[in-house]
Every structure is written in structure tokens, then in C-alpha cells.
Amino acid sequence: MVSYYDRLLVAIAAAVLAGAASGLHPAVAPHVGLAGGSIVSTVFLYEALFRNPPTRPTRSTTAASVVVGVGWVSTVVLLV
Incomplete structure (x- = not known):
């Protein structure tokens, strides 16, 4: 049985992978795609560590x- 925290871990990985995949598009720089994915995954990490x-x-x-x-x-610093 898949627990709540297993789903959060999958969501974190999916967000980072989606950011990396968007970085493959010619209009999006790879580091911008990864930064976007890391920002989205931060929401799931916050949920897992602090809210629940x-x-x-x-x-x-x-x-x-x-x-x-x-x-x-740190994400903003990496973007600049």
C-alpha cells in the first residue's frame, strides 16, 4: 500500500523531472527549467516536513x- 509520504516523494521527483524535461525545450534554458522544478518541489517538501x-x-x-x-x-541566486 502506498502511503501519503510515498506519494509526496513521487511528487517531488516528478516536479524536478518535469522541470528538467522543460529545460530540453529550445525556448527554455536548462537551468531555468530545473529552477522551476525545484521551486514546485519545495511546496511538496514544505508539506512533508512542516505542515504534515x-x-x-x-x-x-x-x-x-x-x-x-x-x-x-538559493534558487534565485542560481538563476542569476
């Missing part, structure tokens, strides 16, 4: 904001 973790959720929203913010900033 396999353990007791933390009461601190600061940790979640920092992790997601660092992911977005």
Missing part, C-alpha cells in the same frame, strides 16, 4: 519560514 510531518509537528513557524526562504533565495 511524520512526527509531532513543531510549534515554531520560524524554522519552516527560514528553510523555505533559504530554498527560494
Whole structure:
């Protein structure tokens, strides 16, 4: 039986692969496609780690904001 977290892992991989596949199109640079896929996969990662973790959720929203913010900033830095 496939669990909720198995589906999230598949969604993360699918988002990154879709970004890589879009980078194969001549109008889209490969690094832009991967960056887009990583941004989409960040949503699933946030869901798995902070909104619905396999353990007791933390009461601190600061940790979640920092992790997601660092992911977005690093994606923007890689784009420039």
C-alpha cells in the first residue's frame, strides 16, 4: 500500500523531472527549467516536513519560514 509520504516523494521527483524535461525545450534554458522544478518541489517538501510531518509537528513557524526562504533565495541566486 502506498502511503501519503510515498506519494509526496513521487511528487517531488516528478516536479524536478518535469522541470528538467522543460529545460530540453529550445525556448527554455536548462537551468531555468530545473529552477522551476525545484521551486514546485519545495511546496511538496514544505508539506512533508512542516505542515504534515511524520512526527509531532513543531510549534515554531520560524524554522519552516527560514528553510523555505533559504530554498527560494538559493534558487534565485542560481538563476542569476
